[in-house]
Amino acid sequence: MTRIESTFARLQAEGRKAFVSYIMAGDPDVDTSLAVMKGLPGAGVDVIELGLPFTDPMADGETIQLAGQRALEGGMTLDRTLQMVRDFRKVDNETPIVMMGYYNPIYARGVDTFLAQANEAGIDGLIIVDLPPEEDEELCIPAQAAGLNFIRLATPTTDDKRLPKVLQNTSGFVYYVSITGITGAAAAQAADVAPEVARIKAKTDLPVIVGFGIRTPETSRSIASVADGCVVGSAIVSEIAAGKPVEDILSFVASLAAGAHSA
Template sequence: MTTRIDRRFAALKAEGRPGLVTYFMGGDPDYETSLSIMKALPKAGADVIELGMPFSDPMADGPAIQAAGLRALKGGQTLAKTLAMAADFRKHDEDTPIVMMGYYNPIYVYGVERFLTDAKASGVDGLIVVDLPPEMDEELCVPALKAGLNFIRLATPTTDEKRMPAVLSNTSGFVYYVSMTGITGSALPDTTKVGAAVDRIKAHTDLPVCVGFGVKTSEQARAIGASADGVVVGTAIVNAVANVLTADGRKTADPAEAVATLVGGLAQGVRQARLAAAQ
């Protein structure tokens, strides 16, 4: 069974360019603003949307995404509301893939079976759950695959040849290569090393490989996209929201507009990426 993610990457391959995968935090700074950001992403050039599930202890995230999660929780965002946001988005967009990204704890509390049923009904296509290793596949990964959702795994510079098959065993949709060790939003990776890492992963799988962590500009998106099937941007988008909020959360400008401007530039970069590779 093919998912929206499979279809989108097949279309990108036919188009001869990498995709732009955009992460934002569900509910930051409030439900309505966040939904307007989500709706703005495809129009600005996003190919895949990662919808962040706020959690009170986001250990893999840097300060920007942690702060976004806290703003969302303070604004009353819950996992049920994040699923509702996906369903609201689907009323206007049937094609853009949605990947829910976050930690296992809120899903566990919600109930795995109930969550998978509700995620599927809400129009969610895939999951990235950063704190579930392959050894725990029976918890969520295998049930998710049975429910028709892609389960997307992270590979890192420390994922060696011995570990790679375990990481890829039940992965579907795409592989998310975290191009540096450390927390989200760190410095940009060395693009030459990224190319070698993508080749290394591709020796083990036919799945698309998307690269993230640290991409902030159109030029960086273009450089990473020259060797990857997709470029993932998260912290820069979350910062674009934070930059138009005061300390007490009031808006000084429209967050959706700020995000759309940034994503428009990044989309231009990925669309030029294959040209860069060919030169």
């Protein structure tokens, strides 16, 4: 079992929902980013999504785009992102890490080389938002063969005809995008999410985790109550962008995690 799979198995056995947090690697700088990352498990985070900065993040809203720009301007690269994971693993060998980003930097590195480096660094899964299921041979299949989970996104526009294709090679968990559009947009509504989560769960045994549009502990709780957990990204990145101390950022994360865990 991967760290992702064992974490969700444990949470299910405990009857608890998962809280997943996203941060951008290197935002606003490597030291601050790593300090936040190291503090996330203690704040109640079950799975860490680590953004890989990219110059053309088409699925991201302004908050995440700006975070990526700050990271890139600070000199963040794929190699430095992998080193950040290695540094995290020196103090935490249990918390799953999912790298989230775009295919171009991986393609440029070479898939086999990247997967070997990701495995060695301690990455457990990938979310690559610009690789559709039709391109599974590019990265998804090799990643799974290398022991990494490949997590796919389902959206409100993923209809019953498309859903089996999305699910066919997905592992670890399914990430359901609660709203149409980009990250950091409208607020998620549990009443809208619940039937969609049920529809996906009828087709897979994988946990379904809901992200996009979650900014408060109350929303975190309401969304987690109708899914297997929730993801918060833009709200946390906004706290980082505001220049708040690491302790304050982690306190905010803890409030969101407590919301999800109380569901």
